[in-house]
């Protein structure tokens with residue numbers, strides 16, 4: 001007898017492409033649905049879980065109920081590291097817990113880290129303990145529209161040259177291209193994010209990159225601020241685990257042989273920088289300068305400003321830096337400034353010293 005399996009949606013996509021933004025929109029829209037969320041981050045701080053958990057001022061009462069239990073507020077944070085390399089140690093035990101509580105769960109949402117390969121994760125759904133009770137509703141691959149249109153993951157020489165001329169700091173990197181290919185080749189739905197920043201011409205460029213990899217039956221949705229209709233995202237019923245073994249990727253060899261070194265993500269540096277109160281303007285200036293001068297793909301975190309009761313979120317993706325206040329610091333929290341930085345060939349001490357100039361000494 002075929003039981004009703006719990007559908008699980010895997011949201012993958014490069015660093016800063018917009019996965020958390022999409023997930024938070026699903027949680028807002030999925031009225032009354034009981035949703036378990038699994039979040040996996042590359043950096044050492046669980047910023048995404050924290051952002052999903054924090055209820056913004058306009059938070060609606062009828063948003064999805066997160067499935068509580070062992071996890072705080074229904075968000076299961078997988079330990080640091082890439083989900084694709086820790087499937088057995090980290091992912092399976094969480095799935096086993098969820099399967100044991102299947103009567104309380106309508107849907108599972110999984111956000112992979114930006115450097116993760118979706119294939120090994122989807123393959124884990126074929127483990128007998130999981131397969132019986134759970135199926136992959138869809139792999140949703142979020143691609144950063146403006147980054148792709150700017151040729152950041154370019155593969156053809158002409159575009160690489162154009163990109164080099166336009167922008168020295170975002171040198172073409174074949175490992176980024178391979179990661180994009182592998183994330184796209186597993187997709188049941190492609191979400192092109194940040195559509196608000198795309199011109200018609202940009203959309204055409206992005207479509208060309210996407211269509212090079214995904215078959216024509218895979219749909220592409222252009223989305224601004226994560227605001228896609230729930231029907232587009234959930235209920236795709238792809239059972240992706242059934243066909244994942246046949247999907248060819250650049251990294252098949254490494255995983256098939258249990259070799260986890262030489263992954264795309266092994267070539268990245270990631271660290272957390274901590275400071276006390278900071279001058280926000282100065283921190284923004286310093287960060288922008290560092291981003292212009294180094295290969296920083298992603299920086300994100302929270303800033304503590306002197307005398308301000310609210311926490312300030314810092315989000316840098318490529319050259320863009322967004323800064324906004326999200327919520328009050330809570331009594332039990334230590335107020336401090338913390339930034340995760342992810343990139344290549346980074347000198348942690350130098351970056352730390354540069355950003356420390358924004359620190360404000362207590363009066």
Ligand SMILES: Nc1nc2c(ncn2[C@@H]2O[C@H](COP(=O)(O)OP(=O)(O)OP(=O)(O)O)[C@@H](O)[C@H]2O)c(=O)[nH]1
Nearest residue numbers: 015016017018019020021114194224225226315322
């Ligand atoms: N303008 C614009 N900004 C967006 C959109 N979607 C996401 N962003 C911004 O892009 C940044 C990264 O978004 P996230 O949702 O955190 O991306 P992510 O893929 O979860 O990032 P990682 O987990 O670090 O890989 C944030 O500053 C978002 O506010 C969009 O549609 N339009």
